[in-house]
Amino acid sequence: MITLSNIEKYYSNKGIKNYVLRHVTTQIHPGEFVSIMGPSGAGKSTLLNVLGMLEQPTYGKYEFMGEDVSLLKESKRIELYRHHIGFVFQAYHLIDEMTVAENIEAPLLYKKVGGAERKSRVADILDRFNIVAKKDLFPNQLSGGQQQLVGIARALVAQPSIILADEPTGNLQSTQALQIMDLFKKLNQEEGITIIQVTHSEVNATYGSRILHLLDGVIKEDEAVLT
Amino acid sequence: MFKLNLKIALRNLKRNFVISMINIGGLSIALAAFILIVLYVNYETSYDKHNPNYENIYIVGRDLKDFKTNFTPPPLAEIIEQNCPEVALVGKMTPSNLEFPLISDAGRIYIKNTMVMNFNAAKIFDLHPQGGLKQPQGEIERLYYLNEASMRTLFPNKKDSMPELVLMGGKTLGLTAPIQGKIVPNPHSNLQFDGVAIGNNLGVAEGFGFPNYYTYIQVKPGTDIKALEAKIDRLMKAGMIKEKIDMGSLKNERVFLDPLANLHLKPQAGNDTNYKVVMALFILSMLIVVIACINFTNLTIAQANKRAKEVGIKKVLGSYRQLLTMQFITEILIQCVLSMLLALMLAELFMPTFNNLFEVPLSLAAGAEELYWMLPLILLIVTFIAGVYPALILSGFKPALVLKGNFEAGLQTSWIRKGLLVVQFSIAVIFIAGILIVNRQVEYLHTEDTGFEANQVLVIKNQMMYNKPEVFATFRDKVMKINGVKSATVANVVPGGEQTGSNGYTVEGREALLDFIDVDYDYFETLGIKLKSGRTFSKEFKSDTLNAAIINETAAAKYGLLDPVGKTIRGCNIDYKIIGVIKDFKSQGFEAAVQPTIYAMKNPCGNPRLSIMLKVDAAQMSAVLAALKAQWSGINRLDGEDFRYDFLDDLYGRLFKKQEQLKAVFFTASMLTVFIAVLGLFAFAKIMTSNRRKEIAVRKVLGASDFQVLKLLNSSFLWMLLIANVLAWPLVYLLARTWLDTFAYRVELSVVPFALAGVISLLLAVITVSLQATKAVQANPAAVLKHE
Known part of the structure; x- marks a missing residue:
């Protein structure tokens, strides 16, 4: 599904190149649940941003579903966002001026899903996540865990083939964090959604099927998680 | 979405x-x-735009090098009519600013701004008097119309549209005029009036030497205005040469056409x-x-x-x-x-x-x-x-x-x-x-010295012409008997923005254009104007009423005279002797510089002296007003029944209104x-x-x-x-x-x-x-x- 070959990313400062990513080469197959781990500043988030096409690598080739991403036009990239990629953020990033239901509905609007189907899909997912009672509340009226649930619901509602999650539990208490990780695991195993998460937590990483250890922008280790 | x-x-x-x-x-x-x-x-920019011929109406003006004016002689209209087929209508009109009363059984009004115009002028300005615009009969007949307020005062119960007779001037004069009906001036027009008089032709007896009329033309669409301007200029000059008028200044004179659209905000004859x-x-x-x-x-x-x-x-x-x-x-x-x-x-x-x-x-x-x-x-x-x-x-x-x-x-x-x-x-x-x-x-x-004192000066509205000092003397004697009146004088204008005329005067062979102000004794005393050298007009010098003149500093400077007193200044066929020089005073406000001016008691080329000014003791002002009101018909029998006045400082203050x-x-x-x-x-x-x-x-x-x-x-x-x-x-x-x-x-x-x-x-x-x-x-x- 994803092929990275020799991805490099650096910032030049007075002629000195500061590498954030170096020689990153790997493949991610459909249905995998990959955790990217590493100390602060290792380049985890940058790698995730490159995977999410939010940042361009300085060098190297990135193929998403067989297409070279560096050659993609803006509109084509937005099409990928609409149909294939769902984002989950550490700080949830819900739109403050929209209610829970409106936040979840938003991606469907961009995907141009018809009104009736939109309603049923939003209702469906609210029901699945047990947040029907909250649907008319605004984000600041919810707890962190609830906000993240909404964030995941929003990512899922457009039925993406891959979810990119940047420290999805970083702001949460441990019990809430476990719920979220259980949810991810279920989504991965039952619906076959590919998940790539960045995490600090060893525990969270064990929920996945594979761990990429990153140190100073280089993949040091690529281990499979034994279940 | x-x-x-x-x-x-x-x-x-x-x-x-x-x-x-x-x-x-x-x-x-x-x-x-x-x-x-x-x-x-x-x-402000759409005055007269309601006129269907807005684009095609022009006023004929004259550029006299020193200044521009819209006043033209009356025969101009006829020669344009006869010689310019591209002009559809030629109108002429003259404002009559003489204020006089109109009296009916029901009441009286004072009409000030009467527009006297010919039939074509009324057509050009698209006037719609009561009963429709009618062509006057023959050469003499004038059709009079008054504004609505006047009509209501004079004929409060009038229902029909028949002409009504009114008395003009005082009741004792016995002059009457028929009023045809009412006319409503469009407030959004350059043409404003209290009443109009429409005739077939105006100023028939006056030639090219009487530039007292506005000439309006309405051209046919598509006319070349530059060419027409040149043509009218030639016609005008030919007419003046024929009447042997102003031969010397002809070459400095030029006719211009100013579109109606310009007249309200930026007339050529005026400022913008x-x-x-x-x-x-x-x-x-x-x-x-x-x-x-x-x-x-x-x-x-x-x-x-x-x-x-x-x-x-x-x-x-x-x-x-x-x-x-x-x-x-x-x-x-x-x-x-x-x-x-x-x-x-x-x-x-x-x-x-x-x-x-x-x-x-x-x-x-x-x-x-x-x-x-x-x-x-x-x-x-x-x-x-x-x-x-x-x-x-x-x-x-x-x-x-x-x-x-x-x-x-x-x-x-x-x-x-x-x-x-x-x-x-x-x-x-x-x-x-x-x-x-x-x-x-x-x-x-407000605070700067204007050079004269407008306080406690009464300006009396008056229809009597006091051009001769001896006629005014009787008036003065009667007024001075009232306690509190300090001095009395009469002049053709009062300081407060009124324009006076100008004429060429010569001193020691140098000719210059001076504003003239025709005055009587005590003019400078009434207005508190300061003398720089010489003296003011005095009854002790018999010749003062004949050939004495006073000039202002600017005029002295214009001729380059260091000691003007005693010199001779010639104008209007009179050799005046300069008896005094006064300090400049700002009679026209602060925007215009003080004009070189000559003051004389005798001026055959002058304007009628109608503006009576009285300097009154502040403490006795109300008593003086009451006395004047009571005795007015005795003091000024020919003026009519009413005593009406303004305070000079109010008149002057209007200059600052803008x-x-x-x-x-x-x-x-x-x-x-x-x-x-x-x-x-x-x-x-x-x-x-x-x-x-x-x-x-x-x-x-x-x-x-x-x-x-x-x-x-x-x-x-x-x-x-x-x-x-x-x-x-x-x-x-x-x-x-x-x-x-x-x-x-x-x-x-x-x-x-x-x-x-x-x-x-x-x-x-x-x-x-x-x-x-x-x-x-x-x-x-x-x-x-x-x-x-």
């Missing part, structure tokens, strides 16, 4: 209520001012000050709108931080940039529409005050036709100016940056916002300094501008300090005192203000210079208004910023940092 965006927009309005209100309020105030002024400019004032007003109103737009832009960008996250999320959810741009523009459009609605209400609310000040009958309903297409256009333009830039900035945010968390949208755009704030404050400083300068000049007009008007408008505009600019600064400071809350907390934890933090927050604004001042000052100088140059007598520009404007703007800024900043400074750092 649209519905959702609309919801977001409204929720945002609600959440940032204060800032939104400042945004909408500021814009609506500016738009209200703009609407009013557009209506006014539109009104009115036009400049109207245009200046228009520019002022645009500046106010620009300031409000800057506010809008600035505040919207300043709030970008709050919207940045929304943009980032929407982009990763799959929104195109254009969609986001449209969303923001729509939001701004909504705010603009709200502003416009509010502006219309404000405009309606202030319309009466505005109309009162400018003496115009404006209304939103009447101006609707223009406003229909103008308002949406203004709305779109304002939305575009105020909205496009923030919309582009906002929609351009990179999601990767925004979503990382610690994003400061302000940083990328801070220079542009600072720039806009500087522009805004420059404009505010221009207004502050401007109003200070205007104030000083207007104050100068400046007072301008001052009022300028004051309001300045207040609005400064208010809007301060609003902008207020909101800007509010956002800035809230963005810097963390910084403030950290500084306080590190040990900064409240005052130090306050200083820090103010200093960034003070720099911008300083730059704004430096930018504004040269502009103020240029503008003030241009305006002051319209006055012959004016204050000198000093540093004071500039420095004062600087200080005022700084004070306003410090107060505004500090009001905001203290709140942030006093917040508990722990609370702020925990939040982060």
Whole structure:
């Protein structure tokens, strides 16, 4: 599904190149649940941003579903966002001026899903996540865990083939964090959604099927998680 | 999607209520001012536009090198009619400013401004008197019409449209005239009158030597005006040569055609000050709108931080940039529409005050036709100016940056916002300094020595011509018997903007054009005019009534005379002896320089002396007025039954009315501008300090005192203000210079208004910023940092 070959990313400062990513080469197959781990500043988030096409690598080739991403036009990239990629953020990033239901509905609007189907899909997912009672509340009226649930619901509602999650539990208490990780695991195993998460937590990483250890922008280790 | 965006927009309005209100309020105030002024400019520039032949009507004027005039001799109309087939209609008219009473059984009126015109002139001006425009019979008949108020007073019960007879002048005179009916002058026309007299032809007995008529022509569409102008010029000169008139000055004379469209604001014979004032007003109103737009832009960008996250999320959810741009523009459009609605209400609310000040009958309903297409256009333009830039900035945010968390949208755009704030404050400083300068000049007009004393001088309205001193002597004797009357005199004009005539006079072989004022004994004493050398007119010198003249300083300077007293000055076939020189006095106000003037008691070329002036002891004014009223028919038997008067200082004060008007408008505009600019600064400071809350907390934890933090927050604004001042000052100088140059007598520009404007703007800024900043400074750092 994803092929990275020799991805490099650096910032030049007075002629000195500061590498954030170096020689990153790997493949991610459909249905995998990959955790990217590493100390602060290792380049985890940058790698995730490159995977999410939010940042361009300085060098190297990135193929998403067989297409070279560096050659993609803006509109084509937005099409990928609409149909294939769902984002989950550490700080949830819900739109403050929209209610829970409106936040979840938003991606469907961009995907141009018809009104009736939109309603049923939003209702469906609210029901699945047990947040029907909250649907008319605004984000600041919810707890962190609830906000993240909404964030995941929003990512899922457009039925993406891959979810990119940047420290999805970083702001949460441990019990809430476990719920979220259980949810991810279920989504991965039952619906076959590919998940790539960045995490600090060893525990969270064990929920996945594979761990990429990153140190100073280089993949040091690529281990499979034994279940 | 649209519905959702609309919801977001409204929720945002609600959440940032204060800032939104400042945004909408500021814009609506500016738009209200703009609407009013557009209506006014539109009104002022469309005089006579209702006339179906508006484009084709011209007045024939004469350029006499020294000055231009619209007065032409009466035969001109006939020669144009006979020789110019391209001219469809030739009209002539003459104003009769002699004030006389008209008396009926029911009441009496004083009619002052009667327009005497020929039938074609009435047709050119599209007049519709009661009963329709009728052609007078023969050469003699005049059809008289009066305005509505006069008709109501004279014939309150009149129902039919039959002519009615009125008495003219005093009851004892026995003169009667038939009044055909009423006529309503269009207030939006150059042609204003209390009544009209329409005849078939006017001034038949007068030749080319009597330039007392306005000649209007209506040309056929497509006429070459330049060629026609040259043709009429030739005809005019041929006519004058035939009558052997003014042979010497012929080569300096030229005929011009001035379109009807120019007559109200910028007539060739006259000045274009009115036009400049109207245009200046228009520019002022645009500046106010620009300031409000800057506010809008600035505040919207300043709030970008709050919207940045929304943009980032929407982009990763799959929104195109254009969609986001449209969303923001729509939001701004909504705010603009709200502003416009509010502006219309404000405009309606202030319309009466505005109309009162400018003496115009404006209304939103009447101006609707223009406003229909103008308002949406203004709305779109304002939305575009105020909205496009923030919309582009906002929609351009990179999601990767925004979503990382610690994003400061302000940083990328801070220079542009600072720039806009500087522009805004420059404009505010221009207004502050401007109003200070205007104030000083207007104050100068009121306090500066005019060279004569208008206080306690009565100007009596009178129809008797007192051209001969011996006739006036009897009048004077009777008046002087009243206790409290100090002196009495009569002249052809009073100081207060009335134009007198001018003529060529020669001293020692040098000829110059002098204004002449025909006076009687005690003229200079009544007006308190100071003598520079020689003496004034005196009964002890018998020859004073025959050939004595007094000139003013300017006239002496014009001839280069060091010691004019005793010299001979020749004009109007009389050799005058100069008996005195008076100090200049500003009879025409402060805008025109004092003209070289000659004062004489005998002037065959002069105008009728109708203006009686009495100097009265202040303490006995009311007694004198009562006595004059009681004895008036005995004192001045031929004048009629009524004693009517003005105070000279009131008449003279009217010269300043325009400046007072301008001052009022300028004051309001300045207040609005400064208010809007301060609003902008207020909101800007509010956002800035809230963005810097963390910084403030950290500084306080590190040990900064409240005052130090306050200083820090103010200093960034003070720099911008300083730059704004430096930018504004040269502009103020240029503008003030241009305006002051319209006055012959004016204050000198000093540093004071500039420095004062600087200080005022700084004070306003410090107060505004500090009001905001203290709140942030006093917040508990722990609370702020925990939040982060």
